Each structure stands twice: as structure tokens, then as C-alpha cells.
Amino acid sequence: MNQRLLCFANSAVALSYPAGRPAEMVDYLFRRLDHSSGAEAHIELSLDEDETHQFTLKEGGAPSLTTVSFSAMAEWVVSRVGFHLADKSRGGALLHAAAVRWQDRAVVLPGKIGAGKTTLACWLVAHGFGYLSDEFVFVQSEQDRLSAFPRPLNVKQSALQVVAPYFRTSGNVDTVLEGKASSLVPPEWLSPDEIVSRACAGMLLFPDFRPGSKYRLEQLAAAEAGLALMQTILNLRNLPGHGLPETAWLVNRLPVYRLTYAGFDQLDDNDFLGFLKRSLQA
Amino acid sequence: MNLSARVRRNPEIELEPVGGDLLLYSPRNEIIFALNQSSALIWNLCDGDRTVAEIVGLLCEAYPEAAMDIPAQVEATLSQLAGSQALEWIEPEAGGTG
Numbered sequence: 001m002n003q004r005l006l007c008f009a010n011s012a013v014a015l016s017y018p019a020g021r022p023a024e025m026v027d028y029l030f031r032r033l034d035h036s037s038g039a040e041a042h043i044e045l046s047l048d049e050d051e052t053h054q055f056t057l058k059e060g061g062a063p064s065l066t067t068v069s070f071s072a073m074a075e076w077v078v079s080r081v082g083f084h085l086a087d088k089s090r091g092g093a094l095l096h097a098a099a100v101r102w103q104d105r106a107v108v109l110p111g112k113i114g115a116g117k118t119t120l121a122c123w124l125v126a127h128g129f130g131y132l133s134d135e136f137v138f139v140q141s142e143q144d145r146l147s148a149f150p151r152p153l154n155v156k157q158s159a160l161q162v163v164a165p166y167f168r169t170s171g172n173v174d175t176v177l178e179g180k181a182s183s184l185v186p187p188e189w190l191s192p193d194e195i196v197s198r199a200c201a202g203m204l205l206f207p208d209f210r211p212g213s214k215y216r217l218e219q220l221a222a223a224e225a226g227l228a229l230m231q232t233i234l235n236l237r238n239l240p241g242h243g244l245p246e247t248a249w250l251v252n253r254l255p256v257y258r259l260t261y262a263g264f265d266q267l268d269d270n271d272f273l274g275f276l277k278r279s280l281q282a
Numbered sequence: 283m284n285l286s287a288r289v290r291r292n293p294e295i296e297l298e299p300v301g302g303d304l305l306l307y308s309p310r311n312e313i314i315f316a317l318n319q320s321s322a323l324i325w326n327l328c329d330g331d332r333t334v335a336e337i338v339g340l341l342c343e344a345y346p347e348a349a350m351d352i353p354a355q356v357e358a359t360l361s362q363l364a365g366s367q368a369l370e371w372i373e374p375e376a377g378g379t380g
Contacts, residue, residue, distance in 0.1 A: 222301025227316035230305070242307050244298035251300045 006030055006081055007039050008149050009089035009138035009235070013081050014041035022047045022055070025070065028174055029078045032150040032187075032195045042088045047077060059084070071177040074184060078151050082136060085149075090238040092140040093246040097232060099132035099148050100124045105202030105280040106146055108137050108254075110232035116209030119159040122190055123264055126166035127273055131187040131195055136234075139201060142249055146201045152177070152184040162264075166190060202280045204229065204256040215266040217259050217275065225256035255279065283334060283357045288372040290330030295368050306368055313366055317359075324359045328369055334360065 002023060003016040017026050026047065046058045055073040056066045057080065065076045086094055097110035098117035107124070109117045118134040125131045132148035139146045152174075155163060160183055167176075167189045174186040187195055206220075206228055220228065226247045230236065236243040261267060296307045304322040306315040317325055327337045338356050342349040363369040 221303060221318065223303030223305060223316035223318055223322075226298075226300045226303070226305040227314055230307075230314050241296055241298065242309060244296055244305055244307055247305060248298040248300045 002026075004030065005041060006033060006085070008033065008085050008136065008147070009094045010039055010091040010140075011085045011087070011089040012039035012041045013084045014044040015047065015077075015081065016044065017047040018049070020049060021053075021070065022049050025055075025074050025077065028177075028184075028186075029074060029151060030081075032197070034147070034197050043084050045077075045080065045084070047073075069179075071179040071184065074177055075154065075179055075182065078154075078184075082149070082151075086136070086234040088238070089138065089235040092138055092143070093233050093239070093243065093250065094235040095137045095139070095229075095232050096135070096234050097137045098134045099137045099146070099199075100129035101132055101196075101199040102129055102202070102277055102280045104200050106132060106137075106148075106199040107203050107205055107276060107280070108146070108201065109205055109207050110137075110229060111206055111208075112232070116159075116207040118153055118155055119163060119209065120207045120259075122153060122155065122159075122163040122166060122185075123267070124273075124276075125187065125190040126163075128191075129276075130193055130199075131191060132197065132199060139246075139250065141246060144200050144253075145198055148197050148199070150187065150195050150197050152186050153190075154182050155185050156182045163190075168192065201250075201254055203276070204250070204254050205276075206256075206258040208258055208260045209262070210260055211262050213260050213262045215261050215270050217257060217270070217272070220256045220258055222251055226251045228258075229256070283360070285335035285338070286333050288330055288333055289328045289360060289364065289369050290372060291325065291328050292368050292370055308366065308368060311367060313368075315363070315366065315368060320355060321359045324356055325363065325369075328360075330372055 001016055001018055006013045006015055043060050049055050054068050057064050067073050095110050097108050098121035099106050099108045100121055111117045121134050133150055134153040136149035137146055172189055177184040230247050233243050239246055298305045302319045304317040338353050341352045
């Protein structure tokens, strides 16, 4: 039986699994994660496959999902690991956010489910930005540097056809795991660049994809930015002052924008890439 | 709105300045508020001693160019924050002037 300690955001989860397809799954999902950390696991998950090829994930000893679908279990495992890491994360703001980097400076894309974080992150990676994460970004208290959770991108089926034209279809080691509602896309399918998980925080950008809308890029006022950011901090209840000081520190330090758009053509037409690169280099 | 009413800040509310604005958080209701500079000024004037009329008067004196808009803005801000229990209306004492 193998065991991997998955560490992120001052939190850790122990995941045990046998050789074979469970090991393939764990490697597919977590091999880009930096395992170095002083955190102790606060929960143990176990992934197993029985003789009927049925996968089972147990959390703290209790089964949470049983399925014969490799892709469904993979999506469930990465989701549950993320949940447990977030549950005990402290010492900084854990954002529900995608993130990409230009050189060493990160564009953090916070937002709720459906805001378009992953889709925009896909497009940016395909246009030369480095992939950091599509789901979690952690900013240690009062530090400029952030760490990201570099899992395969979870792309909703409705967005898959939009980003598929940007996929690199040759030389890939991992496959895209297609599920019913979404697919897991290895970041290497978008860019051959090395995946790193740390960068200097450069900007907060709230994506707001709205079909039929006009392109709009606006810098948010401090309070509006803070309000929007707090709604994306997953570990607020674990932070001093309910996360208000963390939020204020980030908003006071980083430029915060909201991007409203209806398609990638608008981003091209309005030199959105140029704006990001100039802003990050300033 | 009763211009002779007094209103005070809910002591449970936690706040943090951001830029020139304010972020407020209600631990009981788990509600977050964002106050721009104008609303933050109104919030800071709600000390439980001033009446609504006095708050309006102070702001009109400080910002005469905006005097036409201040009463409505004060009413809107106080209503919103009181409705979310970030502010508390103070009942006049029996036999007092209110």
C-alpha cells in the first residue's frame, strides 16, 4: 500500500492507495503538487479498487463514493482532497481562484463556480502564460508570494469545445479524462512549459463571462474589491478577524480588476494580453 | 425615516479599512458589507448620541455642494445597515425627548 502526504495551504491530507490503477489515478492528479511541508495530516483518505474494478474512496474510514468510472472517481478524489485541505487551512487566505503567471508574477482569477475562471485560465496558458492552478491559490499572511494547487484543469463540458482548439494534441503523456459534466485536462495539453506552483502575486482579476455582453475591464474600488474577494476566501472562519485583515492586506497591495466579456475574440480585439503583461511588469 | 431617532453601530460588527473605504463583517449573520467613503462617513457618525437629523446636518455643513443628495443617501445607508443589523435604532427613553 502506498501513502502520499498531500500538503497545501498549511494543511495536509494523507492518501493511501494500492499499486495499479489507483496509483495511476493519484499520480495523474497530484504529481505536480509540491509535497514539502511541515503540516501533519488531519485526515486520512484511502482509495481502493476491488476485483470487479470498482473504485471506492473512504474519508476517515467511511466510504464516500463507489464507482466503476475512473474519470468520475478521479474528479471526486481531487474534489475531496481539496475540500479537506481547505477545511483546516490557516495562516493565510485560501482563495477559490485560478491563477496563471507571466514570468514570476501571478494573475489571480478569483470567482464562484461558473464565473469562467478555468476557461480564462486555459486561454491565457495557451497564449504563453504559465499555469499555476484552476481552483486554489494560497497567499501566506502578509507575504507577496503565493502558492497554487497545480491539479489537472477541471473544464466543464460547455467550455470544453471553446478551449479544445487550443489543445496541443501531440507528445502528451497524460490523457484528458472525460466525465459527464466536466473533463480533467492536464495542463501540458495547453502548454509545454514547466509547471511551477509558486509565484509573486501581481494582480487580482475577477472574470465575469456573460454571453452577449460587451467587453469591459474595470478597476474596482477598495471596498468593492474587498467585498468580492472575501466571498472567494474558503478558509475565512479559520483566520483571525474573520479574514478581514487578510482581505484588506491583499486589496491594499494588489490592483484589482473585473473583466466582463462574452468571448475570446473580445480579448484579442481589446489587447487584453497586452494589458496584463504591461500591468504585471509595472 | 424618523429624523429625531438615534442610531448606533452594532458592537459585534468587525471592520477593516481598505483604502479609504470600509469592510464590515457581521459574525452572527456572516454578512459582509462594503462601505465606500461616503457610507463609511455615515457609519462613523452613528455613535448613538446623534440623531439622524444631526447626522444629515453635519454632512451638509461639511459638503454643501452635495447637500441636495445627502438626506437620501443617509436614509438609504441607515436603512440598509439597520436592516442587516449592523446598526441599531435606539428607542427613546420613556418621558425623554427622543
